[in-house]
Amino acid sequence: MNNFVFENKTRVIFGKDSEKSVGSETLKYSNKVLLHYGGGSIKKTGLYDRVVKSLKEENIEIFELGGVLPNPRVDLVREGIELCRKEDIGFILAVGGGSVIDSAKAIGIGYFYDGDVWDIYDYKVSVDKMLPLGVVLTIPAAGSETSPGSVITNVDKELKRGFGALCMRPVFSILNPELTFTLPDYQTACGISDMFAHVMERYFVPTKNVDLTDRLCEATMKTIINQAYNILKNPMDYNARAEIMYCGTVAHNDSLDPGRGGDWASHEMEHEVSAVTDVAHGAGLSIIFPAWIKYVYKENMDKFIQFFTRVFNIEQDFENPENTVLRGISTLESFYKDLKLPIRLSEIDFDSSRVDELAKKASFDSSRTLGAFKVLNKDDIKEIYKLAL
C-alpha cells in the first residue's frame, strides 16, 4: 500500500424527497445562485419547479443557465463564467447528471482564472479554488457529485479532456433515487457502464498489498452487476435504483482507491472515441474496456483471475489458468450486451480508418503514455483500438 491523504468533504443527502432540502443547504453558502442544467428534462419531470420553489422559499436569487449538452462544451462554460462575474454570483447549483456537474465545476474554477478556461483543461495552469457547488443528481453515472474531477469537450479542437483538483468536490450532493425512475433504458445502462469502469480503473493497478481496497472494489462491482439486472427486470424498483445511485457515488468518491492509485487508460482512450463520434461515455467504455483487457491481461494474469473469480463468480481453471480469464472476458461482454450496450466500434458510427489518428491524439502525438497497470504508448493504444473494431 502506498502512502496517501484522503479527504472528502462532500455532504451526501440521500433518499426520497431529499431535494426538498436544496434551498436550506444552498443558503449556507450564498443567496445568489447560478442554476445550471441540461436540455430541459428537469422541466418535464417537475424537478425544476421543486428546486426553484425550495430556493425561493429561502429568498435566494436565481440566475439560470440551461442547455448543457452530453459531453459538455467549453463555450457554455465561458458563458457561465461571464454570468457569474457580471452578477456577482456566490454559488453554483448543478441540477442534472455528470455533464451538468462537470460544466458547473468548469465554471466554478474558471471564475477564478483570468485567462481562457480551456487553458486549465489543456493542463497549462493549476487550480486551488472553485465557487462552492451544490448538486441535485438526476443520472447515476459519472460520480462527479462527489469527485474532484470534470471532463469538458472542445468541439473546435475535437478534444475531450479531464481535469481534477481537490477543491472541485461539491459542498453538497442531493441524491433521490426516485428521480432516476424515468431515465431511458439506454441512459441507465450507460451510467452503469460508467460507474463499473470507474471501479475497474481503480482495481487494475500495479500496486501490491491492497487487500482491503481490492475487496471494497469487488464489493462495489458485484453490487452494480446484481442491481443492474434488478433494474433491467423492473426500472421502477426503488431499492435497485437506490443501490445503483449510491454505487455511482462510491465508485468515484475515492474511498475505493486510497493507497493504490488508478489506471485510467481506458477512460482516456474512450474520450477520444466520444470526441469524434459523440457516443455516450458509458457506451464508449463498454467498447474500450474488453479490448483493453484482451491487450493487457498477460501483464498480471493472477489479477484478472482474482477479478473474474471474485466479481463474476467464474470458477478458476487451475489446469489452464488463462481459460479463467478468457471465459471471464466473455462474461463481461455478455453483461454489457444484456445492458444493450455496444462492445465493438463497428456497432457505433465510427470510421475505422481513424484508428491511427485517435491513437495519435490519445498519446498527445506520442508525447505521453497512458495507464499504470500496463504503460501504453501510441502503438499500444492503436492496437487496443484495433481490438475494439
Added chain:
Amino acid sequence: MNNFVFENKTRVIFGKDSEKSVGSETLKYSNKVLLHYGGGSIKKTGLYDRVVKSLKEENIEIFELGGVLPNPRVDLVREGIELCRKEDIGFILAVGGGSVIDSAKAIGIGYFYDGDVWDIYDYKVSVDKMLPLGVVLTIPAAGSETSPGSVITNVDKELKRGFGALCMRPVFSILNPELTFTLPDYQTACGISDMFAHVMERYFVPTKNVDLTDRLCEATMKTIINQAYNILKNPMDYNARAEIMYCGTVAHNDSLDPGRGGDWASHEMEHEVSAVTDVAHGAGLSIIFPAWIKYVYKENMDKFIQFFTRVFNIEQDFENPENTVLRGISTLESFYKDLKLPIRLSEIDFDSSRVDELAKKASFDSSRTLGAFKVLNKDDIKEIYKLAL
C-alpha cells in the same frame, strides 16, 4: 435502504513517516495545543519526541496532559477541561489509541459545556461544538480517529458510557502503520476484535435492501481476518499492519453503514463487563459477540448464513441450513482463539453471580432496550450474559 445524510470531514494522512506533518497540520487551527496521551509508551518509542519536535518547529505552545488509562476516566477529562479553559488552548492533539482520543473528545465537548461533563455521557444534554482535535494514532482498534463517538468510564458509578455527535470527528488523523509494530500481541488482538465488532454491529441490522453496504462490510471483515493471520505470522509485516490499521478506520468512519443503521447491543453489553472487570474492550467483545449470535440468530437465519458463507467461506448446508450457522459460530470462536482472546466470561476475572446486576445496568434498570436486529430487554440481556459464562 433508508434515507441518510453522510458527511465525514476528517483528513486522513496515512503511511510511513506521516507523523512528520503533525506540526503543520496543527498550525492550521491554533498555536496553543493540549498534548494528550496515555501511560507514557509514546516516550519509550520516541514518538513523543518526534511529535514535540514537529510542533515546536511551527512555534506551537504545548500544554501536556498525559496519564489517560484504558477505559478512560471522567476525572482526567475534567482536569483537561480546566486546563484548556485556564490556558485558553485552541486545539487538542491526541497521541495514542482510542482511549486517548475518546478522552480528548470528552475534553473538547466538555470545554463548551458549563455543567459537569458527565451530564453529556449521562445523556442529559446535547452537544454541537468541540475544540478542534487532531490525532496521531498508535493503536488500530476503536476507530475513534475518524468516528464521531467517545466512550468514557465513571469509576465512582462503575459506569462506562458512549456518546456521539457529528461535531466530534477529528479534523485530521495521522496513521503510520510502523507505529504499531511494537504493540503487544494481546493489544493487537484486542484491536482486531474491536474493529471486527464495529463492522458486525453495522452488518446485523433489520434493514432490508442494503446490498452494497452488506458487501462493503463483508469486504472489510474478510480483510481483517486475512490480515490478522498475516500479523500473527509476522508482527513486523508492514503491509499487514497497514491493512489492519486502515480497516480499523474504515470499520468506524460510517462509510459502511449509510442507510442501514446499526445494532450496538453487544457493545453496550460489553461496556458493562469492562466497567466491572477492566477487561480490554476487544477481549470483552470476543466473549459477548458469540453469545449474542447464539441468542439472536433464529431472528433471521438467512442473514447469518450470508455472513458465514461470504465472510468465513463456510459451505452452505442447503439440507440443514442451521448447520451452516452453527459451524460458522465455531469458526468465529476459533478465529478469536487463534488471536488468543477469551470467548467466555469464565476466562476473565468475572464474578458470575453479577449477571443479573449487569443486565440491570445495561438495561438502565429495565428502562431501555438494546439493539435493533433483535430488540433486547433486561431478560434477553441476562440470557446472553449467561450464554457467555
